[in-house]
Amino acid sequence: MTKTLSWLFSLLAVATMGLLLGIFIWQSVPVWKHEGWSYLWEKKWYFRQHEFGVMSMVYGTLIVSIIALVLAVPVGWGAAVFTSEYLPRRVRMAVKILIELLAGVPGVIYGLLGILLLRDWVYDTFEAFEPLSGDTLLTAGILLAVMILPTVVTLSDDALRAIPSAQRLAARGLGLTRAETIFSVIIPQAARGLGASVLLALGRAMGETTAVFLVVGRQDNNLPDSWFSLRAWLDSGQTITSKLVSSETNIAYGDSIHWGAMVGLGLILLVMTGAATLVGTFFTRKPHA
Amino acid sequence: MDKRPNILQTSQLSVSVPSRTLVRDVTVGITENQVFGLIGPSGAGKSTVLRALNRMTDLVPGLKVTGDVQLHGRSIFAPGTDANALRAKVGMLFQQPVVFPASIVDNVLFGARRLQSLSKSVQAELAESALQEAALWSEVKDRLKAPAAKLSVGQQQRLCLARALATKPEVILMDEPTSALDPRSTEAIEALIKRLKSRHTIVLVTHNLRQARNVGDQLAFIGVRDGVGQLLCEGTVESVLNRTDVAEVDEYVCCQ
Numbered sequence: 359m360t361k362t363l364s365w366l367f368s369l370l371a372v373a374t375m376g377l378l379l380g381i382f383i384w385q386s387v388p389v390w391k392h393e394g395w396s397y398l399w400e401k402k403w404y405f406r407q408h409e410f411g412v413m414s415m416v417y418g419t420l421i422v423s424i425i426a427l428v429l430a431v432p433v434g435w436g437a438a439v440f441t442s443e444y445l446p447r448r449v450r451m452a453v454k455i456l457i458e459l460l461a462g463v464p465g466v467i468y469g470l471l472g473i474l475l476l477r478d479w480v481y482d483t484f485e486a487f488e489p490l491s492g493d494t495l496l497t498a499g500i501l502l503a504v505m506i507l508p509t510v511v512t513l514s515d516d517a518l519r520a521i522p523s524a525q526r527l528a529a530r531g532l533g534l535t536r537a538e539t540i541f542s543v544i545i546p547q548a549a550r551g552l553g554a555s556v557l558l559a560l561g562r563a564m565g566e567t568t569a570v571f572l573v574v575g576r577q578d579n580n581l582p583d584s585w586f587s588l589r590a591w592l593d594s595g596q597t598i599t600s601k602l603v604s605s606e607t608n609i610a611y612g613d614s615i616h617w618g619a620m621v622g623l624g625l626i627l628l629v630m631t632g633a634a635t636l637v638g639t640f641f642t643r644k645p646h647a
Numbered sequence: 648m649d650k651r652p653n654i655l656q657t658s659q660l661s662v663s664v665p666s667r668t669l670v671r672d673v674t675v676g677i678t679e680n681q682v683f684g685l686i687g688p689s690g691a692g693k694s695t696v697l698r699a700l701n702r703m704t705d706l707v708p709g710l711k712v713t714g715d716v717q718l719h720g721r722s723i724f725a726p727g728t729d730a731n732a733l734r735a736k737v738g739m740l741f742q743q744p745v746v747f748p749a750s751i752v753d754n755v756l757f758g759a760r761r762l763q764s765l766s767k768s769v770q771a772e773l774a775e776s777a778l779q780e781a782a783l784w785s786e787v788k789d790r791l792k793a794p795a796a797k798l799s800v801g802q803q804q805r806l807c808l809a810r811a812l813a814t815k816p817e818v819i820l821m822d823e824p825t826s827a828l829d830p831r832s833t834e835a836i837e838a839l840i841k842r843l844k845s846r847h848t849i850v851l852v853t854h855n856l857r858q859a860r861n862v863g864d865q866l867a868f869i870g871v872r873d874g875v876g877q878l879l880c881e882g883t884v885e886s887v888l889n890r891t892d893v894a895e896v897d898e899y900v901c902c903q
C-alpha cells in the first residue's frame with residue numbers, strides 16, 4: 359500500500375515537473391527557431407532588433423549567486439557549528455526559531471532594506487573603483503547572502519545535529535577536545551548535509567527575484583570580458599529574474615519570438631534551480647540507505 | 648588487605664542535577680592492576696559514578712559533581728587539570744560499541760594521533776600492538792583498511808577497546824561492556840579483561856554476577872536508599888555477594 363502510494367506520488371511529481379518543462383519548452387519554441395543555439399551563447403539582447411542572447415543574464419544570475427554563496431557559506435557553516443555544538447539545547451531552539459523567522463521574511467522587505475542600508479554602503483566603500491551607482495551586482499550578491507544565510511544555517515545545523523551524540527561521547531572519551539571532535543568526527547560525517555545546504559541555498563539564490571530586482575541596477579547587456587573581476591561586479595547588471603519581472607515581459611506577450619525569448623529565460627532558470635535543488639536533495643541521502 | 652596504593656580514590660563523591668541528587672557520598676579506593684566491579688540495581692547511579700571518574704560528567708549540562716576523585720593522589724577536579732588529557736589516561740568503553748565511520752586502523756589510531764604526531768611506522772606498530780592487546784589482531788590483520796562498521800558487534804567492541812588502549816590509558820572504565828554481545832564475544836571480552844589488568848586498572852560496571860565473580864577482584868554495591876544512589880558495601884567479590892545484612896544486596900543477589 360505505502361509502496362503503491364509512494365510510486366504514485368513519485369510519478370505525480372515527475373509528471374508535474376515534466377508538464378511544467380513541456381509548457382516552457384513549447385512556449386519558447388519560436389525563439390529557438392529564430393536564434394538556434396546562439397540564443398544560449400549570444401551576448402546581446404535587443405528586443406526591438408529581435409536579437410536575443412541570454413548570456414549577460416546568465417552571467418548576472420551566476421555572479422550574484424556565487425557572491426552570495428562565498429559570503430554566506432563560511433558564515434553559515436560557522437554559525438551552524440556554533441548552534442549545534444556549543445549552544446545549550448534550549449538556547450539552540452530559540453535561535454532556530456529566530457532563524458526560521460528570518461527565512462520567512464518576504465524578499466521585498468529585504469529589498470527595501472537593501473536600498474536603505476546596502477546601496478550607499480557599497481557605493482561609499484568601493485569608491486576607489488568609481489562605481490556609477492550603488493546598484494550593482496555586488497550589492498545584489500551581498501543582499502542575497504543575507505537572505506540565504508538562514509537556509510545555510512538551519513540545514514547545516516540539522517546535518518550536524520543528525521550525527522548521533524554517541525559519536526561525540528566516544529570521541530571525547532578518547533581525550534579529544536570539543537574542537538577536535540567537531541573537526542575529526544562531526545564535520546566529516548555531516549559533509550554531505552553541509553554540501554546539500556550549499557546547493558539548496560544556491561537554488562534559492564538563483565531564484566530570488568524581488569530583492570535582487572530592487573538593487574541590481576537592471577542594466578541589459580552588461581557582460582565583461584572577465585567574469586571574475588571586482589570592478590565588473592561594481593557595475594549594474596541584470597539577472598534572469600530581474601529581467602523576467604520587469605515590464606518587458608508584458609510587452610513581450612504580443613510578439614511570439616520575444617515572448618518565446620522571455621519564456622526561454624524562465625526555462626533556463628528552471629533548469630538551473632531545479633538542478634541545484636535536485637543534486638542537493640540527492641546529496642542529503644546517504645549513499646547506502 | 649592489599650598493600651598496593653590506590654590509583655583512584657573517590658571521597659564523598661556526589662552527583663546531582665538541579666532537581667535532585669543522583670548519587671551521594673561515594674567513597675571508594677581502587678587498587679592498581681585490579682578489576683574493580685560496580686554492581687547495583689538499574690538506575691542506582693553506577694554509570695554516573697563511572698563517568699565522574701574521568702570527568703565525562705562535565706559534558707552533561709546541568710550535572711554537578713561534588714566531593715573529589717583523586718588519580719595517583721591528585722584531584723582530577725583541581726584547577727588547571729586538563730580534562731582531555733585525563734580522559735586519554737582514564738579511557739572508557741561504552742555499553743554499545745561506537746565505531747567511527749572510517750577504516751579499522753584509523754579507528755584504532757583515532758585518539759592516539761592527536762596526542763602526539765606519530766611517524767607512519769610508529770603508527771603501524773601502535774595499531775598492531777593495540778589490536779593485539781584487544782585480541783583482535785589475528786581477525787583483522789588482513790583488512791586493516793576495511794570499514795570498521797563491517798565488523799561484527801563483538802569485534803567492534805574489541806576495536807573500541809583497542810582504540811582506548813592506543814592512547815595508553817592507566818585506567819579503563821567499562822560500562823556494561825558485554826551487555827550488547829553474544830556469549831562467545833562476552834567470553835572473549837572477559838578473558839581480555841583478566842589479561843589487561845596486568846598492565847591496567849579496570850573499573851567494570853556489570854549486571855552479571857557470574858561476570859563479576861569471574862573477572863572481579865573487588866566489588867562495590869551501589870543501591871538506592873531514600874531515593875538517592877549510595878555506596879552500600881564494598882570488599883572482595885564474595886564478601887559483598889554474601890552480605891545478607893544489607894537488604895538491598897541480599898535482594899539484588901537472590902533475584903538474579
Ligand SMILES: Nc1ncnc2c1ncn2[C@@H]1O[C@H](COP(=O)(O)OP(=O)(O)OP(=O)(O)O)[C@@H](O)[C@H]1O
Nearest residue numbers: 664669687688689690691692693694695696707710
Ligand atoms: N543528565 C541527567 N539528568 C537527570 N537525571 C539523570 C541524568 N543522568 C542520569 N540521571 C538519573 O540518574 C540515575 C542514575 O542513572 P545511571 O545511568 O547512573 O544508573 P545506572 O546505575 O547506570 O543504571 P543502569 O544499570 O540501568 O545502567 C537514574 O535515575 C537516571 O534517571
Ligand SMILES: [Mg+2]
Nearest residue numbers: 693694695822
Ligand atoms: Mg548504566
